[in-house]
Amino acid sequence: MIAYPQIDPVAFSLGPIQIHWYGLMYVVGFVAAWWLGRRRAHRLGLTHDDIGDLIFYSALGVVLGGRLGYALFYGSEQWLADPLWLVRIWEGGMSFHGGLIGVLVATLAFARKRRLAYLQLTDFIAPLVPIGLGAGRLGNFINHELPGRVSDVPWAMVFPPMMGVGPEPRHPSALYELALEGVVLFAVLWWLSRRPQQQGFISGLFLLLYGAFRFSVEFVRLPDPQLGFIAFGWLTMGQLLTLPMMVVGVLLVIVAYRRQQTVVALSGR
Template identity: 70%
Template sequence: MLNYPNIDPIAISLGPLQIHWYGLMYLVGFLAAWWLGRRQAFQLGLDTDAIETLIFYCAMGVILGGRLGYALFYGLDNLVDNPLWLFKIWEGGMSFHGGFVGVLVAASIFARKHSLHFFCLTDFVAPLVPIGLGAGRIGNFINHELPGRVSDVPWAMVFPNMGSAPRHPSSLYEFALEGVVLFALLWWYSSYPRRTGATSGLFLLLYGIFRFSVEFVRLPDPQLGFIANGWMTMGQLLTLPMIIGGLALIGWSRYQPINTAKMANV
């Protein structure tokens, strides 16, 4: 059994101003996407200013979509009882799947504005995402969030305020898979010419498999519990369409041209 590191969730405290590690992890993700996107701007035939606009659009999609998705998927009762609860972001609560939809909406708007094929743009964005996913999971770990199920594996940890039983550090599993492994695979895969939609499909498929798998050792959300068949969690239910969509997109991409720098929107 490993000791759970005692890290203060508040990274910086200046009087009434408190900056949390979780918020800083979002900043790390956005900055990484900005830096990598500027380096790869030539792939879309855009200048760095346009890439900065793209990252801003996607950041707004992550924040707005992530919060709204959490409210709809995980906190609908709170939202119905008090609609203003939606704006209490300091209480926590962000959904990857909501943020994912928000990014798709932002990408669609940007693609139309710059006359880009939607899937050419998502192929560009997909490899920029995993660093932010991994950083967010580190933020979850520091915040004592996403505890795993009770386990006797050697690396199990006793989570604060979760009793004395050791548990899977499921947020670290997600950091490794959704962050490190997903980034390495997508960055390598996208470094070679690929057919339009292939990189996007691979992102959907791999993320879906990784998330679905880790949910088996992660505690279901306490307000929901298991939602189907006595074992399926909300995270798994929301991830199934990603796996199916990834397979479909990879199949569709086989009949598409090699992804070029810029294509007319269709």
């Protein structure tokens, strides 16, 4: 059993303004994506200024889509009871799936403006995302969010009372997601995207792997208390929203694989 680290969710204060670690993790994610994107900008014929614009578009999609998605999927009662809660992002409450939709819309606008093939652009963006996902999960952990289910594994943690759970040791589910959605997903996508792939393959793999990781970790993560289990006594909202991602991911990977096989067959003639 491991004690939950005592980390103040507020990183520092500037007079009456409090800067939270949770918000700083978003900055880390956007800066990392900007830096990595500049390294590969030449692949799409983009300039460093174009990468800055792309990150700006994506940041708007993440923040607006993530917050609205959370309000729609998880926090409709809280939103209706306190409309100003919607703008208090530093308190937590962001939905990955809402953020994903926001980014897809934002990048569609960018692709049309730069006359790029949409899947070509999403393949470029996918490897830039996991560092931000991992940083976000670290922000969740520091912000006392996403407690796990009761467990007797040696690394189980006793979560602070402020998280609304009992004194039993629990899975540090946010750290699992940091490792899988952040470290592992980045390593796989960045390594595979070093060489040209069939269009849609990297995007599909991102959807498939993230979906599989998220679906799996939900089994050791407490469901959102305001929702509980959505179906069959075990399916959570996170799992329900992840299923379409995995289906689309599989389809994109299959299509890309078949295209690659066609290319190989034609080149062998």
